[in-house]
Amino acid sequence: SKTFKVAIDGPAGSGKSTIAKEIAKIFNLYYLDSGALYRAFGYFVKKMNFDLFNEDDIIKALKDFDIKIIDGEYYLGDEKLGMQIRTPEIGKAASIVAKNEKVRNKVNEILKSLSKIHNVVIDGRDIGTVVLPDADVKIFLTASIEERARRRYKELLEKGKNVNYEEIYKEIEKRDIADSTRDIAPLKPAEDAITVDTTGKDIKTVVDEISKIINKKI
């Protein structure tokens, strides 16, 4: 039987992962974080002392990229991936490797094969457009850059990180441009996506709004 699929796309800091996790709980869906896969790969390339920009290095790294998802946790070989892939440095590395078509194919293959056996909610940039063009529900989350920078700043502060708001703002702005202007799988809403602006809304409000949309499709 066909699985039920929800795609949640949007820029950095739009609240995708928070919202997707809540939606997964409510509708009993398997949550997949596509950004975590790009981050894991960027982290691996750096760990191997490979060059993020070198095609041969990327191909070598892809051959040895041993990623597993167990109970919603991501593992690189035996290494459990947590905060070490959540740094701005790894965010940047993810954004660089994400431009590579072979890397995207690898990540998409993982996401697609899991979507065939589980009911899923996947968050990312190109889930509704490329990975799950047949998703039952496609949501595109947006929020102003100011709001997204504030959220990221608060999140990092709460994790005890020493952070600078201006730097985060600039980083988000730069990543938006990089993600939406790249040739393959640029960040853009699918034609049949429903855009939800989260600026000034709390998590519950956004989750309720999306739950209503999903309930109509069930």
Ligand code: C5P
């Ligand atoms: O969402 P997150 O910030 O964890 O993603 C890290 C980077 O991975 C993004 O900036 C983007 O360049 C890349 N990415 C992507 N396609 C996705 C998810 C993430 O290109 N579906």
